[in-house]
Amino acid sequence: xxxxxxxxxxxxxxxxxxxxxxxxxxxxxxxxxxxxxxxxxxxxxxxxxxxxxxxxxxxxxxxxxxxxxxxxxxxxxxxxxxxxxxxxxxxxxxxxxxxxxxxxxxxxxxxxxxxxxxxxxxxxxxxxxxxxxxxxxxxxxxxxxxxxxxxxxxxxxxxxxxxxxxxxxxxxxxxxxxxxxxxxxxxxxxxxxxxxxxxxxxxxxxxxxxxxxxxxxxxxxxxxxxxxxxxxxxxxxxxxxxxxxxxxxxxxxxxxxxxxxxxxxxxxxxxxxxxxxxxxxxxxxxxxxxxxxxxxxxxxxxxxxxxxxxxxxxxxxxxxxxxxxxxxxxxxxxxxxxxxxxxxxxxxxxxxxxxxxxxxxxxxxxxxxxxxxxxxxxxxxxxxxxxxxxxxxxxxxxxxxxxxxxxxxxxxxxxxxxxxxxxxxxxxxxxxxxxxxxxxxxxxxxxxxxxxxxxxxxxxxxxxxxxxxxxxxxxxxxxxxxxxxxxxxxxxxxxxxxxxxxxxxxxxxxxxxxxxxxxxxxxxxxxxxxxxxxxxxxxxxxxxxxxxxxxxxxxxxxxxx
Amino acid sequence: xxxxxxxxxxxxxxxxxxxxxxxxxxxxxxxxxxxxxxxxxxxxxxxxxxxxxxxxxxxxxxxxxxxxxxxxxxxxxxxxxxxxxxxxxxxxxxxxxxxxxxxxxxxxxxxxxxxxxxxxxxxxxxxxxxxxxxxxxxxxxxxxxxxxxxxxxxxxxxxxxxxxxxxxxxxxxxxxxxxxxxxxxxxxxxxxxxxxxxxxxxxxxxxxxxxxxxxxxxxxxxxxxxxxxxxxxxxxxxxxxxxxxxxxxxxxxxxxxxxxxxxxxxxxxxxxxxxxxxxxxxxxxxxxxxxxxxxxxxxxxxxxxxxxxxxxxxxxxxxxxxxxxxxxxxxxxxx
Numbered sequence: 036x037x038x039x040x041x042x043x044x045x046x047x048x049x050x051x052x053x054x055x056x057x058x059x060x061x062x063x064x065x066x067x068x069x070x071x072x073x074x075x076x077x078x079x080x081x082x083x084x085x086x087x088x089x090x091x092x093x094x095x096x097x098x099x100x101x102x103x104x105x106x107x108x109x110x111x112x113x114x115x116x117x118x119x120x121x122x123x124x125x126x127x128x129x130x131x132x133x134x135x136x137x138x139x140x141x142x143x144x145x146x147x148x149x150x151x152x153x154x155x156x157x158x159x160x161x162x163x164x165x166x167x168x169x170x171x172x173x174x175x176x177x178x179x180x181x182x183x184x185x186x187x188x189x190x191x192x193x194x195x196x197x198x199x200x201x202x203x204x205x206x207x208x209x210x211x212x213x214x215x216x217x218x219x220x221x222x223x224x225x226x227x228x229x230x231x232x233x234x235x236x237x238x239x240x241x242x243x244x245x246x247x248x249x250x251x252x253x254x255x256x257x258x259x260x261x262x263x264x265x266x267x268x269x270x271x272x273x274x275x276x277x278x279x280x281x282x283x284x285x286x287x288x289x290x291x292x293x294x295x296x297x298x299x300x301x302x303x304x305x306x307x308x309x310x311x312x313x314x315x316x317x318x319x320x321x322x323x324x325x326x327x328x329x330x331x332x333x334x335x336x337x338x339x340x341x342x343x344x345x346x347x348x349x350x351x352x353x354x355x356x357x358x359x360x361x362x363x364x365x366x367x368x369x370x371x372x373x374x375x376x377x378x379x380x381x382x383x384x385x386x387x388x389x390x391x392x393x394x395x396x397x398x399x400x401x402x403x404x405x406x407x408x409x410x411x412x413x414x415x416x417x418x419x420x421x422x423x424x425x426x427x428x429x430x431x432x433x434x435x436x437x438x439x440x441x442x443x444x445x446x447x448x449x450x451x452x453x454x455x456x457x458x459x460x461x462x463x464x465x466x467x468x469x470x471x472x473x474x475x476x477x478x479x480x481x482x483x484x485x486x487x488x489x490x491x492x493x494x495x496x497x498x499x500x501x502x503x504x505x506x507x508x509x510x511x512x513x514x515x516x517x518x519x520x521x522x523x524x525x526x527x528x529x530x531x532x533x534x535x536x537x538x539x540x541x542x543x544x545x546x547x548x549x550x551x552x553x554x555x556x557x558x559x560x561x562x563x564x565x566x567x568x569x570x571x572x573x574x575x576x577x578x579x580x581x582x583x584x585x586x587x588x589x590x591x592x593x594x595x596x
Numbered sequence: 597x598x599x600x601x602x603x604x605x606x607x608x609x610x611x612x613x614x615x616x617x618x619x620x621x622x623x624x625x626x627x628x629x630x631x632x633x634x635x636x637x638x639x640x641x642x643x644x645x646x647x648x649x650x651x652x653x654x655x656x657x658x659x660x661x662x663x664x665x666x667x668x669x670x671x672x673x674x675x676x677x678x679x680x681x682x683x684x685x686x687x688x689x690x691x692x693x694x695x696x697x698x699x700x701x702x703x704x705x706x707x708x709x710x711x712x713x714x715x716x717x718x719x720x721x722x723x724x725x726x727x728x729x730x731x732x733x734x735x736x737x738x739x740x741x742x743x744x745x746x747x748x749x750x751x752x753x754x755x756x757x758x759x760x761x762x763x764x765x766x767x768x769x770x771x772x773x774x775x776x777x778x779x780x781x782x783x784x785x786x787x788x789x790x791x792x793x794x795x796x797x798x799x800x801x802x803x804x805x806x807x808x809x810x811x812x813x814x815x816x817x818x819x820x821x822x823x824x825x826x827x828x829x830x831x832x833x834x835x836x837x838x839x840x841x842x843x844x845x846x847x848x849x850x851x852x853x854x855x856x857x858x859x860x861x862x863x864x865x866x867x868x869x870x871x872x873x874x875x876x877x878x879x880x881x882x883x884x885x886x887x888x889x890x891x892x893x894x895x896x897x898x899x900x901x902x903x904x905x906x907x908x909x910x911x912x913x914x915x916x917x918x919x920x921x922x923x924x925x926x927x928x929x930x931x
């Protein structure tokens with residue numbers, strides 16, 4: 036049976052908290068314990084790249100949108116079938132509720148599975164997920180209270196046994212699941228059921244970022260005994276989400292049907308969702324234009340005018356916290372010399388690169404990530420300075436430097452970004468040989484290339500550091516931090532620090548070091564640019580990582596007009 | 597171009613054993629060809645950087661997950677062992693599992709083969725009669741306005757790459773101008789291609805436009821050569837009606853060179869369908885082949901290559917036999 040749940044708007048009572056920092060942010064948002072003033076951002080999009088949010092965390096309460104509020108044209112309607120085309124992964128397509136290898140896997144997983152906590156559309160943590168609350172229990176644990184009466188697709192009720200199994204599966208290092216990458220501090224042997232609806236997640240070390248890990252779109256809840264081998268819900272692909280899987284053909288499509296007993300009553304609106312694997316971006320656009328699908332993820336940046344020219348289509352442009360970067364391995368010549376890294380950062384004309392590589396669909400960045408983190412460091416914008424770059428290179432003994440830049444279009448805009456960098460580098464006397472290769476060859480050299488691009492989604496600062504900027508972090512391309520740096524110990528301090536102000540100070544110190552000497556060149560935050568037919572309503576602006584407004588928040592908020 | 601083609605010289609030497617002997621020898625040669633092709637394909641997949649496990653896990657590969665997957669896929673074995681294992685399976689009639697999906701290769705490939713074969717057959721069924729007709733008419737009405745126009749169009753089409761033709765057809769019939777056909781050929785899994793005729797028109801039309809000019813140009817040239825020959829001249833002098841001359845005397849003799857070109861084009865269709873399938877996201881072997889190479893899934897790449905190579909061999913053999921059957925001199929020599 037569908038059960039009542041907390042209000043849709045993601046508001047939480049101020050007495051619930053999981054971490055000092057999260058609370059401080061929430062209090063800023065909620066004011067004196069009241070409901071945040073909610074401003075439904077229109078999901079009609081601007082037709083150009085100018086629709087950016089007010090910029091990186093300014094400290095002001097940002098407007099938050101109400102999930103489930105009405106879309107562009109009136110009230111949601113029940114029924115109908117939506118077909119969505121997403122860049123696929125061919126036979127490498129997987130169906131695992133807690134893992135993803137490609138964007139299409141994300142789309143499939145969000146139809147049927149939900150995490151304990153969620154990010155709202157403003158990228159703030161909210162308790163609209165499967166947990167009523169997640170509270171710190173000392174420095175080495177969190178107590179998770181599950182929402183009662185949540186039903187799985189096969190009729191089973193979600194209980195602590197399922198949550199324990201789910202968390203154990205997520206944190207099993209042998210499985211290497213994406214959903215576990217935000218839970219590296221968790222202790223798999225110390226996940227305990229307290230009562231039918233309560234679980235305690237024990238930690239190996241203090242970590243105030245665990246709630247963010249629990250809100251990751253792949254940190255979902257599965258029933259006890261879940262395996263990823265099934266091809267339908269009858270076959271074991273069971274979750275709690277608004278749609279249940281009826282078929283899955285890797286490289287082709289998956290079909291999803293409405294789950295009548297979804298926990299949010301009245302939702303989802305659609306009867307069926309089909310997710311099509313269409314690799315070629317032009318083919319995706321053509322499928323949308325000719326009406327074969329009603330929504331597509333990832334419109335090529337240079338071809339957005341094809342969409343805007345069609346009165347029946349909506350270009351859906353979301354300024355998230357994702358970023359593209361050029362990665363310099365600080366442990367390899369010539370980047371062992373900090374002056375070379377600094378010179379390379381001064382080579383970039385960020386605005387020109389943004390225009391040429393992304394068609395302007397993004398915001399200029401400042402070699403720092405995590406723009407939505409309240410602790411994001413405000414420093415003057417770094418500008419191109421070819422003279423200074425030359426003199427730094429001269430001082431480092433690297434005049435007339437020649438270097439290879441290996442790249443592959445594993446994310447839209449990477450190759451163009453590299454080409455633009457090569458052009459701009461000529462101004463500083465640096466010859467950059469851009470080597471474009473296929474994705475497998477490129478990924479095969481991941482973390483081996485001396486100089487290569489990469490792409491990242493929206494994360495706050497500390498969770499991002501855990502992913503990419505620590506020794507042993509799974510995706511550390513730059514081999515940060517340098518020898519002799521106290522960056523790693525600052526990180527541990529920040530993880531354990533429960534005082535928001537003190538934690539912000541530590542983060543500022545870490546960001547300052549990365550800003551001055553880091554191995555990333557971060558020219559811009561890239562927008563997610565999708566498109567849909569004006570026959571579809573309910574998509575809303577979203578600052579998160581997933582395309583199409585987190586796929587219409589699990590496809591539960593979208594409907595056919 | 598045909599009178600002294602290598603296959604016919606070969607056939608002359610094999611005269612005592614007749615047509616059956618020719619076919620037997622050609623099949624033996626075909627098997628040899630396939631073995632060589634398979635070794636080359638295997639060697640090249642080994643030369644590509646990365647393997648199927650790395651391709652699948654991509655950036656997310658950790659040492660532990662990579663080792664586990666490599667072991668599961670048998671990639672920890674030596675290249676020689678992998679190859680022998682694959683060939684052994686093939687000889688038992690089971691090419692094994694895809695390294696990418698872990699499913700039996702044929703389970704994924706069979707519906708794709710059906711889709712591709714149907715596409716190729718539709719394209720061939722339209723383009724072969726059409727091109728023979730255009731070529732013959734153009735030859736009979738040589739230098740007429742029809743001939744000029746068709747020759748010009750054929751030369752233009754023959755010089756445009758197939759993906760450009762495909763994209764132009766999409767713009768024309770699916771997106772920009774008219775919206776009568778689907779732009780992307782979506783065939784639901786488990787349903788046969790002939791129940792999705794909507795999806796087949798544009799890719800088939802693309803292939804027709806690619807193939808027809810080639811055959812028509814050769815057919816026209818062959819027809820002109822025949823029409824200028826002495827025996828046609830004497831037929832005309834004895835008062836045989838022109839229509840009968842063309843249909844009964846000229847056409848059969850012009851078909852021999854056309855068969856060779858048709859075979860080449862059919863073989864091209866089997867391989868060239870890869871590009872067209874990509875343009876239309878058509879679920880066929882072409883896309884499977886592209887993905888298999890990209891994913892370093894060498895058993896799947898092998899099987900697809902074998903099938904395409906097999907089509908080449910069979911069509912060429914069929915063309916040779918066809919040429920012999922329509923050429924009385926060769927026919928009697930073999931008898």
